[in-house]
Amino acid sequence: MADRVGSINMNKKIKYGAVILIVAILGLFIGAQQSGNSDTTIQAKEARTQLANDSTVVLLDVRTTTEHLTERIADTPLIPLQELEQRIHELDSYKGRTIIVYCRSGNRSGSAVKILREHGFKALNMLGGINHWKSEQFPTITGPTK
Numbered sequence: 001m002a003d004r005v006g007s008i009n010m011n012k013k014i015k016y017g018a019v020i021l022i023v024a025i026l027g028l029f030i031g032a033q034q035s036g037n038s039d040t041t042i043q044a045k046e047a048r049t050q051l052a053n054d055s056t057v058v059l060l061d062v063r064t065t066t067e068h069l070t071e072r073i074a075d076t077p078l079i080p081l082q083e084l085e086q087r088i089h090e091l092d093s094y095k096g097r098t099i100i101v102y103c104r105s106g107n108r109s110g111s112a113v114k115i116l117r118e119h120g121f122k123a124l125n126m127l128g129g130i131n132h133w134k135s136e137q138f139p140t141i142t143g144p145t146k
Contacts, residue, residue, distance in 0.1 A: 040113055042124040044133045047100045056097045062112040063103050063130075071140045073102065073133060078145075081108045084115050095121060102126040102133070 042050070050057045061068050062081040072078075079087050081103070091099070099121055101109040106129045116123035126133070134140060 040110075040117070040123070040125055041127050042100060043127055044136050044138065047102075047124075047126050047133075048136075048138055050098070050100070054098075058094050058097055058099045060091075060099050060101045060112070061103070062101055062108050067104065069142070069144060071130065071142050073130065074139065074141045076102075081112050084112055088115070088119050091116070091121065097122070099123045100126050103129045105129045105131050 047059070051059060059073055059076045061072055061076045061078045062084060063078070064080050065078065068076075068078045077090075079090065099116060101112045101116070101123055102125075103109040103112070106125060106127050109129060110125045113123040113125045128135070130140065
């Protein structure tokens with residue numbers, strides 16, 4: 001009986017330890033995803049500073065047309081992520097310049113940065129996307145493009 005109770009307690013400890021380990025691994029994974037690679041990511045504040053101080057920096061929106069028309073950062077061209085590979089030639093004039101890519105939350109723009117870098121562009125993913133931009137109280141515009 002004592003062996004059985006000891007075995008049950010040991011199983012509970014193992015399960016508890018496994019849960020703790022899984023939570024810790026998930027926490028590290030999520031933290032790594034959010035912090036991103038500093039070579040390929042940029043915070044909204046730094047992006048705004050670069051845009052203000054360096055006229056060669058370009059901001060690119062990779063959301064849908066509907067999202068772009070609903071709200072966007074001013075003077076940003078739009079190439080939806082699902083069209084980027086086919087329309088990459090439209091960005092040829094930006095080769096050699098820094099392209100800061102944004103979407104709603106930073107996921108699609110991360111994928112876009114990979115595509116752009118594979119095609120020789122210097123691209124950065126704006127972490128948190130337009131959501132983070134707006135949380136910093138930075139301006140956005142709405143309506144049709146010019």
